[in-house]
Amino acid sequence: MTSSEILKQNAIIQSPLRLEVLEVLIASSKPLSQREIEQKIDKSHDRVTMYRTLKLFVEKQLIHRIAVSDNLVTFGLKTENSDSGADHLHFHCNDCDNVFCMPQVPVQKIELPKGFVGANTNLIVNGICEKCNKEIKK
Ligand SMILES: [Zn+2]
Ligand SMILES: [Zn+2]
Numbered sequence: 001m002t003s004s005e006i007l008k009q010n011a012i013i014q015s016p017l018r019l020e021v022l023e024v025l026i027a028s029s030k031p032l033s034q035r036e037i038e039q040k041i042d043k044s045h046d047r048v049t050m051y052r053t054l055k056l057f058v059e060k061q062l063i064h065r066i067a068v069s070d071n072l073v074t075f076g077l078k079t080e081n082s083d084s085g086a087d088h089l090h091f092h093c094n095d096c097d098n099v100f101c102m103p104q105v106p107v108q109k110i111e112l113p114k115g116f117v118g119a120n121t122n123l124i125v126n127g128i129c130e131k132c133n134k135e136i137k138k
Contacts, residue, residue, distance in 0.1 A: 006022060018053055031066055032074055032076075038050060061078060062078060064076055064078055066090050066101075087123060088107060092125070092127075093129035095132040
């Protein structure tokens with residue numbers, strides 16, 4: 001599906017920035033921070049419009065927001081495995097600061113006490129990614 005078809009399917013009005021943000025995220029194999037997305041876009045835009053675009057995509061569930069810390073928030077496309085609404089694991093590399101979606105890792109359902117209703121789970125494992133690990137061993 002092209003980015004314009006995705007916007008159409010989700011009843012989002014097309015704009016050059018919206019198309020470009022979506023294309024950047026489709027082309028990326030990993031979630032990106034707002035700054036990384038901005039760096040990949042050549043069209044001039046202001047930060048507020050960019051922020052609103054990302055917010056809209058999150059609301060429409062085109063992408064998901066992964067808050068690693070106050071300083072690091074990334075946005076990734078919705079993976080096919082997360083369509084069921086199941087939360088998946090995220091990995092954050094302490095070395096390169098990259099964030100990875102790991103829907104392939106089974107996550108145990110969290111049983112909450114009676115009366116508590118969970119909306120979403122934020123599962124982040126911090127560590128060293130495969131690439132950085134290899135570089136350390138060299
Ligand atoms: Zn790394
Ligand atoms: Zn993810």
